[in-house]
Amino acid sequence: MNANTLHPEYIESVKRWELIRAIVANKAEKYILSPDPNDEVRTVKYREQAILTNFTNLTKLGLTGLVFRKEPVIELPPELDYLESDATGTGITLKQFLQHAVGDIVLVGRYGFLVDYNDNGRAYFKPYAAENIINWKTKLVAGEVVLSLLVLKEEVLKPTEDIFNQETVTQYRALLLSEKNTYYQHVYDDTGNLIEVND
Numbered sequence: 001m002n003a004n005t006l007h008p009e010y011i012e013s014v015k016r017w018e019l020i021r022a023i024v025a026n027k028a029e030k031y032i033l034s035p036d037p038n039d040e041v042r043t044v045k046y047r048e049q050a051i052l053t054n055f056t057n058l059t060k061l062g063l064t065g066l067v068f069r070k071e072p073v074i075e076l077p078p079e080l081d082y083l084e085s086d087a088t089g090t091g092i093t094l095k096q097f098l099q100h101a102v103g104d105i106v107l108v109g110r111y112g113f114l115v116d117y118n119d120n121g122r123a124y125f126k127p128y129a130a131e132n133i134i135n136w137k138t139k140l141v142a143g144e145v146v147l148s149l150l151v152l153k154e155e156v157l158k159p160t161e162d163i164f165n166q167e168t169v170t171q172y173r174a175l176l177l178s179e180k181n182t183y184y185q186h187v188y189d190d191t192g193n194l195i196e197v198n199d
Contacts, residue, residue: 002192003151003172003174003188003192004134004151004153004172004190004192005134005135005151006134006135007134007135007136010133010134010135013108013130014131016108017107017108017130017131018131019031020056020107020108021107021108023052023054023056023057024054024056024057024060024107026052026054026057028052029047029048029050030047032046032047032050034046056107059106060103060106060107061103063106064099064102064103064106067102068095068098068099068102072095072098074094074095080123082122083123083124083125086124087124087125088124088125088126088127089118089122089124097113097125097127100127101113101127104129104130108129108130109130110130110133111127111128111129111130112127112128112129112130112132112133112152113125113126113127113128114126114128114152114173114175128152131153132152132153132154133150133151133152133153134151134152134153134172135149135150135151136149136150136151137149139177141177141181146177146181147175147177148176148177149174149175149176149177150174150175151172151173151174151175152172152173152174152175153170153171153172154170154171154172154173155168155169155170156168156169156171157169169189169190170189170190171187171188171189171190171195172187172188172189172190173185173186173187174186174187174188184197184198184199185197185198186198
């Protein structure tokens with residue numbers, strides 16, 4: 001089994017998510033039907049001149065705004081107060097993080113985030129769009145269904161030989177449930193090699 005194996009439900013849903021995101025980004029020209037399959041020039045012109053009233057994006061913004069029409073009440077233990085002003089370790093506030101999460105849930109129906117700790121022992125939220133949650137399995141533990149496997153696709157920046165440049169590479173983070181029902185992580189590169197173990 002490769003780390004990039006896709007869950008059947010993911011395969012079934014990903015095309016729909018791509019369509020929704022293309023519409024919201026006003027980049028849905030390729031989804032417009034061809035007026036004449038035998039005349040490519042006419043099809044290109046037709047698609048270029050098409051006017052899209054972006055009701056999908058307006059609906060997303062409106063529903064997200066409804067959720068946050070009242071200021072959220074955030075209650076954190078004192079030792080986690082810093083999350084309110086920096087939830088991701090990159091300066092994004094908890095409210096901003098939640099607004100983005102709600103917007104994605106309105107669009108595609110799912111959103112994920114991993115809570116982890118950095119080298120300084122500070123907790124942070126790591127967001128994952130639906131398209132990056134590629135595989136999962138569950139099992140029964142003490143009569144409760146729990147995740148036994150979760151695979152997250154990540155795009156990370158790696159340094160290159162040029163000190164002024166870096167490249168984006170794909171890796172896969174697998175969260176696995178041990179026999180003692182504790183989670184551990186393995187990270188695989190795009191060719192399936194294990195590159196990091198966090199037990």
